[in-house]
Amino acid sequence: MATTDSVRVRVFSLNCWGIRYLSKHCHQRYAMIGDMLCKEEHDIVLLQEVWSEKDYLSLKKKLASSHLYSHYFKSGVIGSGLAIFSKHRIHDTFLYRYSLNGYPYMAHHGDWFGGKAVGMAVLSIGSLTAKVYVTHLHAEYCREKDSYLPHRVVQAWELQQFVRHTSAGADVVILGGDLNMHPQDLGNRLLRSYTGLRDSYLETDTFDGCEDGLTLIADNPFISKKELVPFEKGIRIDYILFKGCPQIDIFCDSMSTTKGSVPDQLFPYSDHEALTAELRLESHTPPETGRDKLSKNQDSAAGKVAELVDIVTEARTEVKVGLHCAESMRYTATRTGAMGLALLFLELAIAAVPWLALGAEQPFPRTSFYLLAALCCAILLTTSLLYVFYTMELKSLQGAEDQMRLAVGSLQEKLRGFPVAQPPNVQQKPPEGQEPSAFDPEE
């Protein structure tokens, strides 16, 4: 391991709410954000909802001297809205598009068109390799009756998979973004338990910001109070998460959020609060673990695996609810399509009567005939598109459910392998250079 005594990394994350012409004061807010970033010179800036590439490019221009490296993640119809600016060299980027992301016909929610994804960048921080992730999950429009919950759970599942499988070998892992999940929500527990990522708000020594670390607050002038009910003060849905590796300890020295306004400005940067975390990376040699400590570690690891089994089982249940719902939607589409087809045949049959029985009068006024036929065709087309869409949704849900079943099986087998007395095989610390077992929650 390279000799790094102590490296400080300042990470910034903000959902910019950057819908051109629709978001209030969009242009001015970008100008404010650019000025602030230029002045603050964070090491890593993770932005979400930068929907227009033009805004990204103008930010890039402004930050050309403070942040030499940047990347804009493109995806879907509009884009992923994800951008990263960095003072450290970006070597490589990779994008994973979530397989589920709402419905195209829910155009007023717009999530589907955004092509929600998680973007990864490989950075060199001194001699260390950092894998930095930025993401934005599907919004929650109604907590009481959240029809997107299965989609968000699958997104969280895919996010933890992506982070877990791509971060092996990295010295530092940092994830920032708008997860659209409360701290104790299922998807959040899934992500944190599986990847071992730690929440900078919970880990920080000193915190300066909104009460309880809220990031969507009632005091923000862009927020309608109605949306927040029943959480009067606000909710915490934006995060900066991190973890080190066996050779690198990572600490959050301080964390802050904006508080719904910006000094000397008329309005805040966005409808979300901005997060800043100051991380400290310290290299160390993993201490030799004595027998007692090993046994203690085993107990705690077994506890973690058991907890993980519970969480994944809960997630499976949620995905099954989604499956059931998608199946019934597809059934409805099929039935409606069949009715449209039947109606079309009926109409054609009635219209064919005069041809068959020569002399009989055409029973249809022409206009009604064409209107009805057009209606039938429109129904058929729409239901066909919906059928294709729901089939894709079903496949994705089934795929996630399969993976979760496999994961629970593997976890349960691991759990059975934790004996009380003798140090088991699975618990042996993997040798350096080898990835720990795929389901080690501390991986």
Added chain:
Amino acid sequence: MATTDSVRVRVFSLNCWGIRYLSKHCHQRYAMIGDMLCKEEHDIVLLQEVWSEKDYLSLKKKLASSHLYSHYFKSGVIGSGLAIFSKHRIHDTFLYRYSLNGYPYMAHHGDWFGGKAVGMAVLSIGSLTAKVYVTHLHAEYCREKDSYLPHRVVQAWELQQFVRHTSAGADVVILGGDLNMHPQDLGNRLLRSYTGLRDSYLETDTFDGCEDGLTLIADNPFISKKELVPFEKGIRIDYILFKGCPQIDIFCDSMSTTKGSVPDQLFPYSDHEALTAELRLESHTPPETGRDKLSKNQDSAAGKVAELVDIVTEARTEVKVGLHCAESMRYTATRTGAMGLALLFLELAIAAVPWLALGAEQPFPRTSFYLLAALCCAILLTTSLLYVFYTMELKSLQGAEDQMRLAVGSLQEKLRGFPVAQPPNVQQKPPEGQEPSAFDPEE
């Protein structure tokens, strides 16, 4: 590193051509495939084009005793067609859907509906962790005028990214599947150079199979000779690739393919030939490298990076061709849509004349009016869908192009860092437990 003297792993790969009711003798061929797999007991079986889940399930039933573990990767409308059977425990699976995969309106080619992807499975082979990939890239329908080339290049790019980023820390990496690329095709070079994966056909000590390792041959009764022109004998597009890690050497002891027929059977397993590779894994301690060897290694590494720059640059050019094409298609869709809209307005304006100038006669026969309006609406709807689709294609192409530009920049910087005399920083062997630099071709 665990002590493994020598572990043998037999890997099988086959494109099953499993389109129910369309592929010839589909049912009987699956029965043959199942019998053979049951008898041969390969360690790892990688199947493509298993389009029906029912066929997967019947294979699973048949292989229940020989291959305890299996996974079917679900994706897209029909599925990814990818399946894996294993004698070794599958701990975890993950699926990456390629961002580009043909066009939905090219229904007769059908690739879009398949949801092409790369599936990964994490296996324990004894004490070793193996990451096994199975994939199937977009077909090549016409080599002379291959309109899908940019899509396939982007798929190869995403495939190498996925393998590279998810395989860090694995002891063994195995990739099998139908790449739909000739050995020296751009995408194949991109994949092999970037990931360091080796081709079992080129590496094997003994080979038994079709001449030149061909996997789509003229002698196969399911192949129409016309499709193969100008490659009379056939082409090699199916592969088993592999690599080890610093502590594990991997060798291909033998390799074989079927030869267009199966003894005592009326027809072969598929229109593709089946591949079997016998791999031998040997643990070893990386030798200390002397100064001379280091310098030699440097030269070879610099050469590889330079080669990689050329390949990525070539890929960028190909993606740009695709971008240009997608842009012009989107422009055509926009123009056609605008004409449809103009026609609709014109029609409405003419029809409105009688209302405005009372008493004037309605210039339209009703039937023509409704037919024309329906036509305009159909044009508008179709062109809107195409516009959305091409925009998504553009975003994906742009995204890949951005990533490639970044990669070339990083590679060039690395190249500049290779001095002649003094051992440079980049060339230092990364310490165990740490991932090598993101662009090490040997990674």
